[in-house]
Amino acid sequence: MTLKQLEAFYWAASCANFSLAAERVCVSISSLSKRIAELEVSLGVILFDRSGQRALLTDAGAALLPRAQAMLRDAEAIRRDVTHDSGIRGTCRFGVGELTALTWLPTLVSNARQRYPELRLEPSVDAGSSLGALERRVHDGALDFAVIAGRSSSPEMTSVDLGEGRFKWVGAPALVGNARVVTAKLLASTPVITLPPGTGTHRVLDEWLGANNHETPQRLTCNSWGVVAGLLVEGLGIGFLPVAWADQLTARGELRSLGTRHALGPLRYAFYRRRDDTRPLVTAMMEVVRESIDFSVPGRWMRR
Amino acid sequence: MTLKQLEAFYWAASCANFSLAAERVCVSISSLSKRIAELEVSLGVILFDRSGQRALLTDAGAALLPRAQAMLRDAEAIRRDVTHDSGIRGTCRFGVGELTALTWLPTLVSNARQRYPELRLEPSVDAGSSLGALERRVHDGALDFAVIAGRSSSPEMTSVDLGEGRFKWVGAPALVGNARVVTAKLLASTPVITLPPGTGTHRVLDEWLGANNHETPQRLTCNSWGVVAGLLVEGLGIGFLPVAWADQLTARGELRSLGTRHALGPLRYAFYRRRDDTRPLVTAMMEVVRESIDFSVPGRWMRR
DNA sequence: CGCGTTTACGCCTCACGTAAACATC
């Protein structure tokens, strides 16, 4: 039994498949498989049930899992304490939505690089695909954490609230004319440009429509905030943008702000991580996220 | 950092020198040294101060020691629990005095072999050398434990009381004639045959002499109980033997029991182990010792 | 046939022991 074997086993048991685990451990799938097989020989116990297509933990494997985790945690603690070093190094893969990517992600990367120079960051931007995609990738072990709108659905995940983003209704001056508010008539005559169903933003729209008893208007969706803003500026419909973006474009005269009876609900963001992943790396990154997150950034792509 | 490196480090730090540690780990001194050197490189810390003749723990090494021990303990616990196995295997080196060796040591070996068939026992009999020899060998790491008369002197050792052995004065019929008690006159005219100074038995004699205000008689010492008994039977002096031995030889008529005003003090035996050695192996062996120890065994060598 | 895991195999590193060298007392 070696620490390498325990590490291979732990990640293989924690990730969706050996492939993802092998990436974590930075070895080939073949080596990962062999390390696990050797651990099984060493302990004289079968850890995975290979009868199916994917390897599943046996009871013995489930019994070993927490102990292996404890060993790895202790080993990490030794490296950290004896070396007098944060121990935050290696690779950190995380996911964010496109809105985050376009606003405070650069701040996050900058802060993280400054605080943990030896940490290699691999942000993965999920461009408005279905809401659960990032969460699933965290759950599968492909990502260390994700910043997502909404709360966790799986009991194996934990989410920590990070604050909320707010939106403002806007429309191109040429489209809305003298209108200053979003009326039922306006909604009936022009499409709402927003993100696709399944995204947090789309849900904000649904809730707003329900609260205002509006009929469902025609929707024009695109999975890119940049494109959404562009379409709005082009006057192809009305919609809402993050407050900072809306203010900037309104100040330039490219868009006009539209009032509403009820304000758009906020979009709450949360830090998602696997409940059983207690690595200091993830907690450290959560702190960096907390101090980097800022919904008032106008978005770099706008600074033409 | 590997478990092997931690193991090498732990035993090197716990034993008196690398030689003894290498025996524990069952590798050459060279390999042990290299493992430690590699651990130092891996952690980026010097663990031993090699300036002197013997390697001494540095502060960093002292900080690592308990953590390394914890890691090894956990690793052992995994092997034990996952394998559903006592985990008592390998080699157990221990020391006993000659009196023990001649009485209940066979019982101990038998019980231990029955209970832990995979455990290889290496008893080391200390034939009446100085009292501290066995204790020092335990302290140095050459032995896992020892059964010694008397209590621990070092704060790094713990001793657990195991019971007491009692003695009876005897003399050969031809020597003592009609005498039935040990008198000052008898002590003045004939030597006392016993173990050498520094042994627990010798101390029992000293205390008895003091309690009875006897002058120090002539002593004939030998580091072998067998020889002592033989000399007594041959009538070369008086002395005392473990009760069971004395009774047996008295019943055969080879010796005659001698009364005294004050009885000989008991010789208390204790199980000695290093305080910081918390291996289940040692505790398990202590249990076997407790159920094997029996001072009423007449001693196998007597069954001619 | 795709996906996930294992096996085959050549390569090369690394860990081992023997023996010599080194250092301290």
Next chain:
DNA sequence: GATGTTTACGTGAGGCGTAAACGCG
């Protein structure tokens, strides 16, 4: 010179990745 540790070095096992094979859906 005795004791204790490290270095030199040749050898062999074992861990690695590529690529092919296997097995389940």
